[in-house]
Amino acid sequence: MKTKIPFKSLGKKTSYTFNYDFNLLETFENSHQDRDYWVHFSCPEFTTLCPITGQPDFATISIAYIPQTKMVESKSLKLYLFSFRNEGGFHEDCVNIILKDLIKLLEPKYLEVLGDFTPRGGISINPYVNYGIPSTKYEEMANFRLLHHNL
Template sequence: MTNKSPITLLGNQSVHYPTHYSPDILETFENKHGDNDYFVKFNCPEFSSLCPITGQPDFAAIYISYVPNIYMVESKSLKLYLFSFRNQGDFHEDCINKIMKDLIALMDPKYIEVWGKFTPRGGISIDPYVNYGQAGTRWQEIAFNRLANHDLYPEKIDNR
């Protein structure tokens, strides 16, 4: 993964979309507000991947929220990275965990969570949630509490 290097994708009109899973496409920039803790949230309503068994497409809305540390993920590189799952054969839970682990390796956030809300196939939807808080900080405890309580009030699902 491209960490702590210049941003090359933003504004580049000749960027090619990856055809295979590509964590190396991710880029960062410096957090100019390191003295503040704040959430950054990305919503990707058009995520797609492939079922590793049947090869059928899976569709989801992916929500990524994080509290930056020193570095932040650049949004165009994140878009291309998420697009790279399009031909990737992984279970829903694997996609969500890979996304989180790749972003942790990239930018070492204080806190991060990734939630995938997949459309149903076979009459059932799967909504995996994963999070992480830096060890030895208050964010580690916050991560546990959010994981334990993340879906206390589940949404009414009538559109999937």
């Protein structure tokens, strides 16, 4: 099935922005709104800067969601994640910003973000955050997954 959607970046020469930019994100309509299913993204080349030292922090960012009506276009997601490159943010801030931005963009049924950051100073930090539509089974799912994360 061929979809004609006027994307800003898909199918065009890639221009990278290394300062945080929510507006890089684009969506398209979920063609399978009649069922629940998972969409999972893994970005093993995520980079941000320590807000104190300015040193680079590297991570694999994993994003998984159950769509409602909108889907995120993958190239726009890649460019959005790359836009964190010159931003100073603690690991926990990064995953929470990504979660909040994707909730605003997609209004998903369920969403989770995991940051698997490489060790610096002998310690790795792996923040996890999630969301489910309030007062639904997806909120219950979010609570369950949060309470049982890494058990």
